[in-house]
Amino acid sequence: MQEGRRARGTGAGWKRHIIRQLKHRDRTQNARFHDVIHSYNKLLEKSTLLKQLTETIQTEPGSRFHDEAPGPPGVPETDGQQKEMEELDTYNGKLAFEACEMRARIQAQEDVMRIQNTRMADLSHTLESQINQKNQLLDDLAWIVATNADLKEDYDHVHRQKQGLEAEYQSKVVALLAITDDIMKRKAADAENQNELNDRRKEELWRRHCKKALRKCVSSDAGLEHTQTAGGTETSGSAEGEATVKKTRSQSMISLGTSRFMGTIRNVLGFSFRKGKVDLPREEPWHCSPNVCVLCCVPTKALCNKEVHESEVHAVQFSPNSRTVATGGADRVIKIWNVNHGMLQVCRTLEGSGGGITSIEFDPSGLQILASSFDGAAHLWKLDGKAYESLTGHTGKVTAAKFKMSLYRAVTCSLDRTIREWDLQKAACIRRISVSSYCSDVVCSDYYMISGHHDKKIRFWDSRSESCFREVTLEEKITSLFMDQEQGQLLSCSRDDALSLFDLRSSNVRQSGWVQVRM
Numbered sequence: 001m002q003e004g005r006r007a008r009g010t011g012a013g014w015k016r017h018i019i020r021q022l023k024h025r026d027r028t029q030n031a032r033f034h035d036v037i038h039s040y041n042k043l044l045e046k047s048t049l050l051k052q053l054t055e056t057i058q059t060e061p062g063s064r065f066h067d068e069a070p071g072p073p074g075v076p077e078t079d080g081q082q083k084e085m086e087e088l089d090t091y092n093g094k095l096a097f098e099a100c101e102m103r104a105r106i107q108a109q110e111d112v113m114r115i116q117n118t119r120m121a122d123l124s125h126t127l128e129s130q131i132n133q134k135n136q137l138l139d140d141l142a143w144i145v146a147t148n149a150d151l152k153e154d155y156d157h158v159h160r161q162k163q164g165l166e167a168e169y170q171s172k173v174v175a176l177l178a179i180t181d182d183i184m185k186r187k188a189a190d191a192e193n194q195n196e197l198n199d200r201r202k203e204e205l206w207r208r209h210c211k212k213a214l215r216k217c218v219s220s221d222a223g224l225e226h227t228q229t230a231g232g233t234e235t236s237g238s239a240e241g242e243a244t245v246k247k248t249r250s251q252s253m254i255s256l257g258t259s260r261f262m263g264t265i266r267n268v269l270g271f272s273f274r275k276g277k278v279d280l281p282r283e284e285p286w287h288c289s290p291n292v293c294v295l296c297c298v299p300t301k302a303l304c305n306k307e308v309h310e311s312e313v314h315a316v317q318f319s320p321n322s323r324t325v326a327t328g329g330a331d332r333v334i335k336i337w338n339v340n341h342g343m344l345q346v347c348r349t350l351e352g353s354g355g356g357i358t359s360i361e362f363d364p365s366g367l368q369i370l371a372s373s374f375d376g377a378a379h380l381w382k383l384d385g386k387a388y389e390s391l392t393g394h395t396g397k398v399t400a401a402k403f404k405m406s407l408y409r410a411v412t413c414s415l416d417r418t419i420r421e422w423d424l425q426k427a428a429c430i431r432r433i434s435v436s437s438y439c440s441d442v443v444c445s446d447y448y449m450i451s452g453h454h455d456k457k458i459r460f461w462d463s464r465s466e467s468c469f470r471e472v473t474l475e476e477k478i479t480s481l482f483m484d485q486e487q488g489q490l491l492s493c494s495r496d497d498a499l500s501l502f503d504l505r506s507s508n509v510r511q512s513g514w515v516q517v518r519m
Contacts, residue, residue, distance in 0.1 A: 018127060022120065029116065033109050040102045047099055050092050057085065253263035287288040303342035308335055315371070326369055328357025334371055336383070350381045352388050359400045359441075363407055370410055378412045382423060389427045393420060396438070404444045404463075411449055413439030419451055419461070433466050435459070443483045443490070445504075452478030452492060458502075474500060 311330035318325055325337045325344065334350040334357060355374030362369060369381045378391040378401040391401075396415035403410055410422045415438045421431040437455035444450075448469075449461040454477050454482040476496035483490050483504075490502040 014128075015131075018123070022123075027164075029113070035334055036102070036105055036109065037103070040106060043095065043099050043102055046095055050088070050095060053088065054092070056090070057081075151408045193398075301306060304344050306344060308337070308344070308346075309333070314357055315360040317362060319362045319366040321366055324366070326360050326362070328360050328371055330356040332356060332373070334360065334369065334381070336369075348383070352390065353377075353379050354383075355397075358398065361402055363403050365407070368403075368407070370401045370403055372401035372412060374398075374418075376414065378422070380412065380427075381409070389424070391420075391422050391427060391429070393429050393432075394418065399439060400441045402442055402444055407448050411442055413451055415443045415471045419449070431466065433461060440478055441481045445483065450483070450490060452479060452481045454478070458490075458492060472502070474498070 009365070019258050032388055041437070079256045210369050266432060273393040281387060309329035309331050313327055313329040313392065315328045323339055324347070325339055326334055327337065328334045332351070332353045334346040334353075335346055336350070337344040338347045350369065351374045353371065353375065354377070357478055358372045358374065360369060361369050367382060367384050369383065370378060371381075372378050373430070374397045375471045376392070376394045376396055376398060378398055380389040380391065381387070391410070391412065393412040394412065394416050398412050398414045401412045404421075410424055411419065412422065413419045417435050419433040419435065419439045419442060420429050420438055422428065437451065437457070439453050442449060442451045444463075446463075448463055451459050451461065453459065456474050458472040458474065458478060458481070459468045460472075461468055474492065474494050475498065476494040478492055478494055480493040481490065482492075488503070490504055492500045
């Protein structure tokens with residue numbers, strides 16, 4: 001309402017302003033033409049008076065001349081009248097000229113007045129149209145205000161609904177988190193129970209194997225003792241034989257040495273386990289067996305634990321002589337460490353990479369280091385000098401870089417779905433292989449290259465051509481590959497926590513299993 005009153009007050013103000021302007025213009029124009037109109041009225045009066053005098057003169061001189069003609073004294077009066085007539089004619093001409101001028105001025109003023117009237121009519125029409133437009137705008141404003149009020153009500157209603165839905169969503173999220181936590185706890189408990197069950201099964205299986213192996217060893221030792229003590233005599237009865245066997249078993253258990261026990265454990269672990277009887281030499285006693293087996297176990301304590309990089313460590317590699325360790329991480333540097341009595345001592349820092357290090361490898365001589373990085377390049381350092389080379393050409397992250405059997409050849413794989421072979425003397429790419437899936441790791445042998453890919457396939461490539469002569473498909477994406485020094489076996493890792501062992505000579509999978517990691 002206040003806005004409407006303000007709008008009406010504003011409209012009345014500009015109306016009054018226009019009216020005041022028009023009145024001021026009328027007063028100005030009337031004051032300007034007032035003298036002209038007054039002079040014109042005087043001229044009209046004089047013209048009327050002159051006309052009356054002329055008519056009077058035209059009528060009077062004849063009668064006067066008629067009355068005064070006989071006498072001579074009338075001659076001078078006629079001359080005076082003639083002069084007076086001439087003066088009147090002259091004055092009449094002046095008045096007529098002034099009247100013409102005044103008429104021209106009046107005509108010009110009338111034209112100006114006509115123009116002013118036309119403009120006033122136009123302004124009045126414009127004023128009327130402006131008033132109509134203003135009324136229309138006021139109506140539109142009222143409609144907009146009403147519409148905004150309706151929209152505000154709808155918005156408030158929707159906002160209240162949104163707040164209610166948000167509160168409901170938050171409650172659902174809290175309930176979902178609680179359910180998820182409950183499920184995770186149940187899964188953790190089930191996993192722990194399953195792990196305990198698996199451990200018990202493994203312990204029971206281990207106990208059975210140990211009992212079986214010890215039983216076989218004891219039976220063999222009992223036979224040897226019996227032959228040595230009896231010589232060629234026979235036992236007197238079954239009771240005495242059983243007692244002798246029991247005594248012999250107890251003595252053999254006492255005389256079971258460390259070396260023989262280690263050999264037994266080695267047989268259980270599958271190093272030389274044979275089904276049936278154990279083939280032992282009769283003349284060799286238990287306590288002096290030359291076979292020694294060293295048991296391996298999972299380490300429980302770290303010899304050295306220290307922060308070696310400013311950020312994550314992505315790669316670590318021992319040198320061929322195991323006296324040096326190279327580490328690389330997200331801080332774009334490679335650090336060389338000397339291993340001394342289980343401790344790491346920094347020896348050198350290699351710089352030059354434009355991205356984080358993804359893999360590291362020593363050459364067989366241990367004098368060169370080849371590393372791949374996130375900057376789409378592989379980098380080569382020579383430890384006996386300051387030589388540095390950068391192998392550029394990939395358009396994506398280089399996931400692995402490996403030396404070939406030759407010291408002057410290297411192979412890299414990248415996320416750009418290419419495998420490249422490099423001449424390290426020229427730092428140039430000599431072969432490029434395109435694949436359908438990006439490569440995660442690569443290993444090299446004398447005659448072929450093996451690559452693991454994101455499409456769950458292991459591909460075998462001929463070193464002399466770009467052809468893939470074999471593909472092996474696993475259950476999940478390949479993450480890493482490793483080949484033994486004899487180039488006879490290949491170990492692969494995949495995303496499903498599985499390890500697969502391949503026999504490269506027979507071209508088949510020897511063993512495949514899943515790794516269970518317990519935190």
